[in-house]
Amino acid sequence: MTQPGDFDPTSLTLDDARRLFEQLQEDLRLADLAYHQNDAPEISDAEYDAKKRQYRALADNFAPLAAEATQLNSVGAPAAAGFGKITHAIRMMSLGNAFDDGDVVDFDKGLRKYLGLGATAPLAYTAEPKIDGLSLSLRYENGILKHAATRGDGETGENVTANARTIADIPQEIANAPAVLEVRGEVYMSHSDFEALNQRHAAQGGKTFANPRNAAAGSLRQLDPEITRARPLRFFAYSWGELSEALASTQFAALQRLRDMGFQTNPLTQHCETLPELIAHYRKIEEQRATLGYDIDGVVYKVDSLDLQARLGFRSTTPRWAIAHKFPAELAWTRLEGIDIQVGRTGALSPVARLHPVTVGGVVVSNATLHNEDYIVGLDSKGEEIRGGKDIRIGDWVQVYRAGDVIPKIADVDLSKRPDDSTLYTFPTHCPECDSLAVREEGDAVRRCTGGLICPAQAVEKLKHFVSRKAFDIDGLGAKQIEMFYNDPTLPIKTPADIFTLQTRDGATLARLKNREGWGDTSANNLFAAIDAKRTIPLARLIFGLGIRHVGEVGARDLALHYLDWDVIARAVDAARPAALAHRAADEAEDAERIAAAQAGRRARIKEVRDKAIATYAVDDQARSAWEDLTGIDGIGATLGLSLSDAFANPDERGAIDALRAHLTTLPPEVPTQSSPVAGKTVVFTGTLEKLTRAEAKARAESLGAKVAGSVSKKTDILVAGPGAGSKEQKARDLGIQIVDEDGWLAMIEGA
């Protein structure tokens, strides 16, 4: 990187100066924005100063630039605190997992089915070791490293550019690069470097790292890049994000391109023509694992053809065209010292194993999830035995592993070592937090506290959800602060609305806050500003933040897109209430009828019973159509509809929601403005498709903004009919809906 001292603007042509000038201007603008709006500077003080000096020097030396300067009067260097955020141009996905050869075979089968390939048609892969480090995305513009971001939640990561620049494996400049090039790969630390680092730290009486991965993660997240520079980090490139032009036509060739550009790619990367070759390569890498000199946790397989990758596309969080074949997890034996119950946001009672601390895969584990009461007894959800049907008792020796190398779980129990004083665990029938009855619904795996918002555990967890990253994401108000405010007698936050009245609740808020340890004017005002920043909020985030059972991130987005406005949603859900109740009554009547019929040995008269139950509720047309409109949304069914309806009808919850609404302005969702010719159209596929498989046709249509439905109705815009189309085609004809064959459809979406 250019140092402030050796920067000489007079050596530049005006064009070069302008390019640099514009880049600096943008960097400074973003840094200022990040500092003021997020209280999280994108760059360090030193870097900010250096940029500002260069910027000023350019403006002083080139008159045309001085006229354009917008950043000369902005404030000085931001205080160092945390990292800025970078939103990835293309989401950083995670990978699906295969835990044995069978999973790999299924993966290959699934791909062939999706692509419509026979069992013997060629389908080549690349296979490479999965490095156990942390992923990093590097963005180059015109060959210059612009920024580096961690994976974060896949959508937004942390800006660690200054640190990435200190890593020798990461080129600062690339010759002959595409105008836009995002390189993705793994930052890691070798075994020898890790040991040397720990020895050095130990000698200086400093902290040592538990494993190379933590050392790499800790080193990359240093606020001072000079500390990162002293840490021996390395980087393997394995993928890419946004590109202004394709790198190659295959995965393998694209990696070769990256190597030519100066990146390290893993030497064990191999092109495999067949499934047995993949497995053989996996075995080979597994054998070499101990001698590689760095940690790997499996082998990644990717479809080699980039055209096929594009056809396969993505599921919600993973690409369809890749999978990670994991090595068997490390196991460790320890004693189960006790079982505690945690109460979740929805009231779920979850048992957690308290373990005698034990090292598993380089990390000391002292807790493990036990899922639910059946799991302790040794049964899975289908009532089938797990662990050979062995139950888990307090005092037992249990075998622990970290599922996906993260979540500690119990794999086995050693009955031969069961001590005489081991105790059977009885699952509580009442909530340990509020003593309300905890019930387990028929067919449900979890027992839930019925206390609702009365239960402090549920109330706190709901608040934590409200401020969480995918909901309101209020800086400085995380889980810890929520706990503190919830339990604070002088300045309580009991409901979401309380957050927004915090500052103005009484004249003494600031004084009260400052009485607490660690709070001063600055931190209090930062918190108030962070809260104010979220008084205007995207509708989907508000809906998600309410924490209504079954309404997750996607459901909230679907609701927002359908209704576009909060009041419309509220009116619709209220209007649908009688129909929702009728629906539940019908479900209950149906269950009762089924049991009665089974006992009496006769056939259940389900339709009759349902109709009768619905009739007892005076469901008017308005209620019926509101309910049908709601549950007609793709992905929203009766369960979700009922849950929503119940939340709105519950006086406590409704009160909290209405109180909250008074403080907020909602932003309507951004309706995807795809300009494809089929955007916003509802399409139905029928008959045999010959060029695309059905799954592929659906995914492609959806990516172009079309809605794919299963049956023809008035709302259908286009019917794509292949050979063998039957009643659907007739119905479409009757309704006067546009009908095209597969080629007609492909022509329609061509070029989009």
Next chain:
DNA sequence: GTGCCTCGAGTTCC
């Protein structure tokens, strides 16, 4: 009615 595929919920440790 059955069998995918996704989404939601809950969880650990740094």
Next chain:
DNA sequence: CTCGAGGCAC
């Protein structure tokens, strides 16, 4: 990351 369950296609 995993499991359970909801929703939908076959």
